[in-house]
Amino acid sequence: MSRFADIFATARREHRAALIPYLTVGDPSLAASLEIALALAEAGADILELGVPFSDPVADGPVIQAASQRALAQGVRLADALELARQVRQRSPVGLLLFSYYNPILQYGLERFARDAVAAGCDGVLAVDLIPEEAGAYRAAAEAAGLDTVFLAAPTSPDERLAAIGAASRGFVYTVSRLGVTGARATVAPGAKELVERLRRQTRLPIALGFGISQPVQARAVAAFADGVVVGTALVEAIARAPEAGAAAAGAAFLRGLRAACEMG
Amino acid sequence: MSPASTRPGRFGPYGGRYVPETLVHPLEELAAAYREAKADPSFGIELEKLLRDYAGRPTPLTFAPRLSAALGGRKVYLKREDLLHTGAHKINNCLGQVLLAQRMGKRRIIAETGAGQHGVATATVCARFGLECVVYMGAEDMERQALNVARMRLLGAEVRAVASGSRTLKDAINEAMRDWVAHCGDTHYLLGSVLGADPYPTMVRDFHACIGREARAQYLQAEGRLPEALIACVGGGSNAMGLFYAFLPDKQVKLIGVEAGGKGNELGLHAARFAPGGGGSPGVLQGTFSYVLQDAAGQIALTHSISAGLDYPSIGPEHAQLHDEGRAEYVAASDAEALAACQTLARLEGIIPALESAHAVAEACRRVPRMAADAGVIINISGRGDKDMGILARELKLADGDRG
Numbered sequence: 001m002s003r004f005a006d007i008f009a010t011a012r013r014e015h016r017a018a019l020i021p022y023l024t025v026g027d028p029s030l031a032a033s034l035e036i037a038l039a040l041a042e043a044g045a046d047i048l049e050l051g052v053p054f055s056d057p058v059a060d061g062p063v064i065q066a067a068s069q070r071a072l073a074q075g076v077r078l079a080d081a082l083e084l085a086r087q088v089r090q091r092s093p094v095g096l097l098l099f100s101y102y103n104p105i106l107q108y109g110l111e112r113f114a115r116d117a118v119a120a121g122c123d124g125v126l127a128v129d130l131i132p133e134e135a136g137a138y139r140a141a142a143e144a145a146g147l148d149t150v151f152l153a154a155p156t157s158p159d160e161r162l163a164a165i166g167a168a169s170r171g172f173v174y175t176v177s178r179l180g181v182t183g184a185r186a187t188v189a190p191g192a193k194e195l196v197e198r199l200r201r202q203t204r205l206p207i208a209l210g211f212g213i214s215q216p217v218q219a220r221a222v223a224a225f226a227d228g229v230v231v232g233t234a235l236v237e238a239i240a241r242a243p244e245a246g247a248a249a250a251g252a253a254f255l256r257g258l259r260a261a262c263e264m265g
Numbered sequence: 266m267s268p269a270s271t272r273p274g275r276f277g278p279y280g281g282r283y284v285p286e287t288l289v290h291p292l293e294e295l296a297a298a299y300r301e302a303k304a305d306p307s308f309g310i311e312l313e314k315l316l317r318d319y320a321g322r323p324t325p326l327t328f329a330p331r332l333s334a335a336l337g338g339r340k341v342y343l344k345r346e347d348l349l350h351t352g353a354h355k356i357n358n359c360l361g362q363v364l365l366a367q368r369m370g371k372r373r374i375i376a377e378t379g380a381g382q383h384g385v386a387t388a389t390v391c392a393r394f395g396l397e398c399v400v401y402m403g404a405e406d407m408e409r410q411a412l413n414v415a416r417m418r419l420l421g422a423e424v425r426a427v428a429s430g431s432r433t434l435k436d437a438i439n440e441a442m443r444d445w446v447a448h449c450g451d452t453h454y455l456l457g458s459v460l461g462a463d464p465y466p467t468m469v470r471d472f473h474a475c476i477g478r479e480a481r482a483q484y485l486q487a488e489g490r491l492p493e494a495l496i497a498c499v500g501g502g503s504n505a506m507g508l509f510y511a512f513l514p515d516k517q518v519k520l521i522g523v524e525a526g527g528k529g530n531e532l533g534l535h536a537a538r539f540a541p542g543g544g545g546s547p548g549v550l551q552g553t554f555s556y557v558l559q560d561a562a563g564q565i566a567l568t569h570s571i572s573a574g575l576d577y578p579s580i581g582p583e584h585a586q587l588h589d590e591g592r593a594e595y596v597a598a599s600d601a602e603a604l605a606a607c608q609t610l611a612r613l614e615g616i617i618p619a620l621e622s623a624h625a626v627a628e629a630c631r632r633v634p635r636m637a638a639d640a641g642v643i644i645n646i647s648g649r650g651d652k653d654m655g656i657l658a659r660e661l662k663l664a665d666g667d668r669g
Contacts, residue, residue, distance in 0.1 A: 054564065055430065055564045055565040056430065056435065056436075056439050056550060056551065056565050057439075058284075058285070058439050058442045058443060058446075058551065059285045059443075059446065061443070062429075065429060069429075072564065077562035077564070078562060078563070079562070101549075102283055102549050103548050103549045103550065103557070103559070103563040103565075104562055104563035104564070105563075106548060106549055106563060107548060107559065107561065107562060107563030108562070108563065128285055129283045129284055129285055129549070129552075130283060131282060131283075131284070131286055131289055133282070134281050134282060134283060151286070152285060152286040152287075153286060154285070154286040154287035154289075154290075155287070156286075156287050156288075156289070156290035156291065156449065157286055157289070157290060158290065161286075161289065161290070165286070176285075176286065176287060179287060179446060179447050179448070179449060179450070180443075180446055180447035181443045181446055181447065
């Protein structure tokens with residue numbers, strides 16, 4: 001059984017949703033990212049999304065765009081994200097999902113990427129701008145190396161696409177709660193629950209929900225119908241607000257508030 | 266290295282759909298609407314009428330006698346897209362897409378623009394059809410194309426400055442895509458070049474293919490044969506694809522695309538995706554797999570061109586295929602060569618080309634004198650130079666104080 005399957009099974013046994021925080025690798029620095037990642041794992045993260053900075057993040061709102069720019073300005077690239085994963089894996093059993101745009105992976109080389117990611121201790125990869133129909137070679141490379149491929153499902157996806165997304169995904173499926181880019185919102189989109197229910201009819205994989213979740217009250221609402229709760233922008237913001245030396249502690253404090261909310265009670 | 270795919274919307278290995286999942290359904294809706302429109306004769310009739318009565322098609326194919334003489338007597342013809350309403354070829358595509366948006370019931374139109382020509386054409390058709398219009402434009406481009414910003418606002422469009430990244434066309438497309446992801450239910454993204462995810466590269470080419478169909482018939486009528494070569498500038502590549510497409514089966518006609526050579530061959534100083542040693546290689550950007558200026562780790566490079574419309578790190582996927590197959594040849598013209606060519610055409614023919622189109626003129630000035638004595642070429646004058654007068658006045662020292 002893959003680590004992702006274990007993680008979701010454990011969370012289910014404990015009557016809670018898995019907590020999946022996102023961090024941009026290299027923001028504010030690579031050294032700080034390692035501390036932040038370990039502190040998040042310690043604070044109750046089940047899976048860490050390691051965001052690979054990209055020059056043209058079309059799916060991201062201003063907060064993650066800015067974090068990517070700060071990381072890129074320091075020269076942080078995909079290879080550095082793999083190295084960070086290796087260092088986290090040496091010290092923690094937390095799930096590791098690389099979260100990237102497709103071009104850095106394509107330029108790294110699909111097979112080399114999958115091999116190196118697994119060797120570094122990554123469990124899976126999500127390429128934001130890669131849909132199953134374009135992912136033949138990518139999926140083959142990942143499967144051969146034993147790397148889970150997570151695909152996005154969206155409110156606009158008709159049922160037949162949800163079926164294809166479920167079939168192409170390994171580990172879990174990541175559903176986008178609303179139309180739009182990443183960014184904190186005040187409420188959970190009303191269609192999110194219906195989307196998760198539609199997707200459940202097409203796949204038996206665990207379903208995580210992200211985009212817009214920033215507060216414990218939202219996490220609690222999502223944990224009632226999804227298997228995993230992704231929090232990105234609000235966490236990146238909390239980390240950015242703190243001085244670099246306090247970034248890990250700030251991230252961990254933010255996450256602990258969400259972790260309690262993920263208990264389904 | 267080319268991603269394996271058997272999906273439609275491929276040009277050899279290039280093209281495809283590399284978008285977040287949210288956009289797949291809107292793209293499929295658009296592709297279906299386009300298929301239906303193509304099969305519906307009333308769509309073609311309405312578009313043709315608008316192109317004729319509103320935009321001013323067909324555009325002339327103008328013989329350039331003094332430029333021809335200056336280039337050794339070979340015959341040089343100019344395809345006059347600069348004479349279209351709004352001053353560039355861009356309106357061909359805007360009229361086609363706005364009719365599609367109407368068929369789809371979308372009342373809000375968004376667009377990106379570099380030089381402002383596509384933004385002006387989009388604002389124009391939105392005014393004509395009474396649609397809400399938002400144009401994203403890089404903050405740097407807004408400075409260098411201030412006249413077009415004012416034109417868009419006069420036409421009732423909202424121009425949103427994009428201050429992220431390189432603050433040029435690439436970043437304007439990023440921001441338009443973000444808007445579309447959030448509003449795809451009621452919004453049509455009127456993409457302005459043969460770029461982006463399927464069906465855009467095919468659809469935009471088709472809407473511009475009238476350029477080549479007209480030019481081919483006009484040249485045959487004037488000369489009784491086909492030209493030796495076609496020369497067009499290539500940013501995203503819409504005016505070039507529009508001119509080339511009708512000539513693709515005419516293997517004896519050379520197709521020449523001219524990229525922005527900027528200030529030099531080093532990555533960051535130019536926008537020549539195909540230039541050997543220039544840093545361009547196949548990659549995925551903004552929905553499509555094509556040649557991209559990038560670093561070894563797949564981060565997109567900054568670009569430079571004096572012409573905002575060519576200042577873009579990728580190129581339409583069909584050009585990538587024509588390049589690899591050798592059907593078209595791609596060269597670069599520098600900022601300085603484009604400026605000189607602009608002056609040449611103005612003084613010899615009384616035609617001020619856009620700085621984009623001046624890149625094509627520059628290549629003609631280099632190449633035509635080496636061609637056979639009886640050779641003939643068509644240069645696509647994709648737009649007029651009025652929008653560039655600020656840059657031209659500064660660079661060519663045309664202001665009173667410069668004349669001493």
